[in-house]
Amino acid sequence: MISVEQFTEETLALTPALYRLSMSILRHEADCKDAVQQALFKAWSTRDRVDPARFRPYLTRIVINECRNIQRQRMRVSPVTEVISTGEEHQPEESELSAAIALLPENLRTPVLLYYMENFTAKETARALGITATAVKNRLFRARRALKQRLVDWEVAP
Amino acid sequence: MMKKKNALSSERLKALFPETPPAFTAFVAHNLDYLKAGKETPVMKKKLSLGLALALALTLLLAAVAVAAMLSPTAEVFGFLYGKEKEEALLKGDIATVGQTHAFDDLLVTLEEVVYQAEGNMPGLYGTGIIAPKAGSNVVLVPEDYSVNDPAGYAVHYDMEMNIPDTALSYSELAANHGARMLTMWVRVNNIVIGQQAVEADTGYSLIPQEDGTVRFAFSVSDGQLRRAESYDLSMSVGFRETDAQGMRDDLHRDAWTVRVSPALSATAKAEIAAQTPPAEPAAAPPSAPGIVRVLGYGWSMDEVFLAENPARQIERIQVEYDAEFEHILNPENAWDVAYISLTQGDFSSLVKDGRLLNLSDDPVIAGKIARIHQSIQQAVSQDGNAYALPVGIFGGTYQFGAGRDETWAQLGLSRYLVPKTFAQLCALADTYMAVPLADRKGTSFLNNDSAAASRYTLLDRLVEIRFAEAQAEGGPLTFDTPAFREGLMQIEQAAKALSGKMARPDSNGRRYALINENSNSLTEDDNLYLRLGDNPAYTADITVVVVNANADNKEAALDYVRWLSGNLSGQFLRLLDREMTADELALYTIQNDLASRKATDSEPGDIARMEERLKNGNYADYGPKPETLARYRQEIAPNLVVMTRRLPEAAYYAKDNYLKGKLDADGLIQALDAAVK
Numbered sequence: 001m002i003s004v005e006q007f008t009e010e011t012l013a014l015t016p017a018l019y020r021l022s023m024s025i026l027r028h029e030a031d032c033k034d035a036v037q038q039a040l041f042k043a044w045s046t047r048d049r050v051d052p053a054r055f056r057p058y059l060t061r062i063v064i065n066e067c068r069n070i071q072r073q074r075m076r077v078s079p080v081t082e083v084i085s086t087g088e089e090h091q092p093e094e095s096e097l098s099a100a101i102a103l104l105p106e107n108l109r110t111p112v113l114l115y116y117m118e119n120f121t122a123k124e125t126a127r128a129l130g131i132t133a134t135a136v137k138n139r140l141f142r143a144r145r146a147l148k149q150r151l152v153d154w155e156v157a158p
Numbered sequence: 159m160m161k162k163k164n165a166l167s168s169e170r171l172k173a174l175f176p177e178t179p180p181a182f183t184a185f186v187a188h189n190l191d192y193l194k195a196g197k198e199t200p201v202m203k204k205k206l207s208l209g210l211a212l213a214l215a216l217t218l219l220l221a222a223v224a225v226a227a228m229l230s231p232t233a234e235v236f237g238f239l240y241g242k243e244k245e246e247a248l249l250k251g252d253i254a255t256v257g258q259t260h261a262f263d264d265l266l267v268t269l270e271e272v273v274y275q276a277e278g279n280m281p282g283l284y285g286t287g288i289i290a291p292k293a294g295s296n297v298v299l300v301p302e303d304y305s306v307n308d309p310a311g312y313a314v315h316y317d318m319e320m321n322i323p324d325t326a327l328s329y330s331e332l333a334a335n336h337g338a339r340m341l342t343m344w345v346r347v348n349n350i351v352i353g354q355q356a357v358e359a360d361t362g363y364s365l366i367p368q369e370d371g372t373v374r375f376a377f378s379v380s381d382g383q384l385r386r387a388e389s390y391d392l393s394m395s396v397g398f399r400e401t402d403a404q405g406m407r408d409d410l411h412r413d414a415w416t417v418r419v420s421p422a423l424s425a426t427a428k429a430e431i432a433a434q435t436p437p438a439e440p441a442a443a444p445p446s447a448p449g450i451v452r453v454l455g456y457g458w459s460m461d462e463v464f465l466a467e468n469p470a471r472q473i474e475r476i477q478v479e480y481d482a483e484f485e486h487i488l489n490p491e492n493a494w495d496v497a498y499i500s501l502t503q504g505d506f507s508s509l510v511k512d513g514r515l516l517n518l519s520d521d522p523v524i525a526g527k528i529a530r531i532h533q534s535i536q537q538a539v540s541q542d543g544n545a546y547a548l549p550v551g552i553f554g555g556t557y558q559f560g561a562g563r564d565e566t567w568a569q570l571g572l573s574r575y576l577v578p579k580t581f582a583q584l585c586a587l588a589d590t591y592m593a594v595p596l597a598d599r600k601g602t603s604f605l606n607n608d609s610a611a612a613s614r615y616t617l618l619d620r621l622v623e624i625r626f627a628e629a630q631a632e633g634g635p636l637t638f639d640t641p642a643f644r645e646g647l648m649q650i651e652q653a654a655k656a657l658s659g660k661m662a663r664p665d666s667n668g669r670r671y672a673l674i675n676e677n678s679n680s681l682t683e684d685d686n687l688y689l690r691l692g693d694n695p696a697y698t699a700d701i702t703v704v705v706v707n708a709n710a711d712n713k714e715a716a717l718d719y720v721r722w723l724s725g726n727l728s729g730q731f732l733r734l735l736d737r738e739m740t741a742d743e744l745a746l747y748t749i750q751n752d753l754a755s756r757k758a759t760d761s762e763p764g765d766i767a768r769m770e771e772r773l774k775n776g777n778y779a780d781y782g783p784k785p786e787t788l789a790r791y792r793q794e795i796a797p798n799l800v801v802m803t804r805r806l807p808e809a810a811y812y813a814k815d816n817y818l819k820g821k822l823d824a825d826g827l828i829q830a831l832d833a834a835v836k
Contacts, residue, residue, distance in 0.1 A: 002362070003361075003362035005280060008194065011190060012183070018186075019178040019179075020178070024175070028752055029182065033185055036185075037185075040186070040193065049303075097170070112166070113171065117171035119168055144166075147166075151165055154165035157166060
């Protein structure tokens with residue numbers, strides 16, 4: 001069970017990560033708000049069953065599920081090239097990285113973002129995605145292989 | 159050769175995304191504030207579970223022969239949870255070594271230490287201790303959150319890689335081997351008194367099973383009015399329920415006692431305590447000014463957009479306890495202008511009859527929008543041809559079951575053709591599941607719990623819920639005394655009997671995946687099972703509506719808000735509410751609506767530009783529903799939609815509980831449920 005203060009503190013600390021993650025799936029801030037709001041309600045209603053040590057992946061998983069629900073409900077399939085973009089002018093190599101990440105299918109992109117960008121452990125990533133840690137490692141391997149093929153000017157180190 | 163930059167650096171990846179807008183963070187904080195406003199509801203107990211770190215800390219404590227004398231076990235334990243900073247903050251705290259033991263029945267509870275942390279994050283009281291069986295007793299202690307089928311002494315909830323041996327005994331096996339009583343138990347700190355004053359604060363607790371059969375408890379008390387003091391009176395309680403081999407828990411036995419703890423205080427701590435002044439009373443809310451709309455309930459995400467488009471208006475949010483919106487508007491003394499409520503929260507029609515709600519049909523703009531909504535939903539908000547609420551949200555009337563992961567079904571060798579379509583098929587599936595060899599079931603469970611008693615509880619809960627919804631859909635007298643309900647009860651007993659066989663062990667990480675999951679109450683969830691008892695084709699729905707106070711101080715401002723809202727409903731719900739718009743029109747509406755929302759919330763200009771480009775080029779069909787999905791919803795679900803007007807009263811809970819404990823038979827349960835809903 002997680003206390004109210006921990007719930008609050010951990011949620012606020014996780015907010016930037018949830019924003020990036022939901023944007024990577026929904027690409028739309030209003031949708032992200034819907035997803036995060038729904039997720040907070042669900043997580044809150046079950047907080048008496050949540051272990052604080054697992055709260056980060058727990059809330060992340062609910063947000064991902066809500067993002068997918070919203071995607072399904074709105075039948076929205078955003079063009080992949082629009083999935084990730086700051087809207088700012090990138091250096092050519094940053095644009096290359098942005099496009100390469102964006103071109104990853106969602107089942108590879110989200111593990112990469114959780115593991116490499118948000119520094120989730122393999123276990124946390126697995127828990128957030130509802131898959132096994134072995135599956136996470138496999139997906140990260142496949143993602144790195146795909147990125148290596150697309151990224152000429154970058155090192156893709158595990 | 160120049161070293162290439164690593165593509166997978168966290169900072170580099172983060173730079174690909176926009177900065178988190180302050181408005182987004184504020185939105186999350188706002189939601190948290192709202193949720194916290196309802197935190198005192200009795201169903202929400204508070205507990206802190208320390209998790210993996212605590213278990214590791216305890217392991218290290220046992221192996222700490224080479225380690226220097228422990229300065230504070232509490233600091234050590236919580237340091238693992240929150241990091242070095244937390245440990246240091248607690249070590250600088252006011253430490254009270256306690257060592258007080260309280261005996262109750264066959265239990266001995268020893269509070270070892272309490273620390274007041276004054277500096278750093280989450281200041282408050284922290285402590286830890288041990289629960290042990292009394293000497294000469296013959297009991298097996300099961301921590302409250304654990305199942306009788308969990309391997310005894312293993313902290314399986316923390317997802318540690320423990321390599322639990324297949325020979326490890328479960329709590330129920332251990333109890334059977336020793337002919338011992340099995341006690342599912344907990345220890346908590348309920349409240350704190352400083353001086354003569356009870357302190358309001360959040361308390362949390364955790365229970366960690368130990369290999370020696372004892373259970374470690376740890377707690378934190380923080381926030382609220384808790385302050386540094388010379389001593390604290392901790393009101394503690396211990397409780398247990400005798401539990402049978404199927405996990406059925408008997409009545410609660412509970413005891414409470416008070417422990418005074420007086421930490422060692424530094425000169426700084428003493429000076430701080432001496433300088434304390436009593437906390438100020440919260441200031442009264444200012445009276446509402448013209449132009450302000452006082453809004454109660456959901457819908458915060460719309461506020462920013464409304465204010466951006468209506469700069470002359472202001473929104474004042476009214477905070478009430480969770481789910482207490484209807485209760486708030488029921489009291490004529492309470493001030494409000496606009497409220498978001500569920501039609502199941504209370505008697506909507508009596509509010510209308512009493513003249514408490516504004517007739518929205520008098521407003522041509524709102525009336526025009528309501529006229530486009532599906533007839534079944536319109537009827538629910540209308541009386542004598544006049545509408546008194548604007549529907550804004552729609553969910554299914556009951557929570558649903560859904561089939562578990564494909565991998566789980568495959569592991570069990572079960573065909574997806576067995577996914578149940580009726581409640582009877584669901585119960586029969588328990589037999590099929592248990593017929594799978596035990597070794598193949600490892601790491602799985604039938605439902606999201608792993609004891610026959612818990613499954614019986616869940617199935618009964620759902621049976622009652624389904625019958626309650628179907629009865630409202632039938633429109634006749636609300637009774638549980640139907641052949642289908644009685645058969646459902648028998649089917650549950652058969653399923654519980656099947657599930658009372660040997661349950662599968664968790665996987666090596668202490669995890670079990672369910673064959674049948676508990677899903678949400680969404681009407682559009684792809685894998686919801688929509689199980690039924692009877693033949694009534696109705697789909698039940700829980701509708702959220704917006705109403706206007708007939709006595710609002712700022713009636714015009716309130717109507718302005720609802721007028722605006724009627725043209726800005728969420729695309730997610732509009733497709734379920736509106737009966738006329740085509741999929742293309744819904745797509746256009748949604749992209750325009752979302753675009754306005756983005757502009758109001760200062761979204762990324764590049765994204766806005768791209769959306770505008772798509773709008774200009776007509777490339778936005780994916781913002782709407784698929785035409786065939788929309789057609790199916792309108793043909794199958796919308797015409798059969800029955801809006802629920804009631805929720806199960808609390809008395810139904812006690813009826814179910816008494817049935818599960820064997821205090822009521824099927825007839826008794828049905829009578830009690832019928833009496834509860836009368």
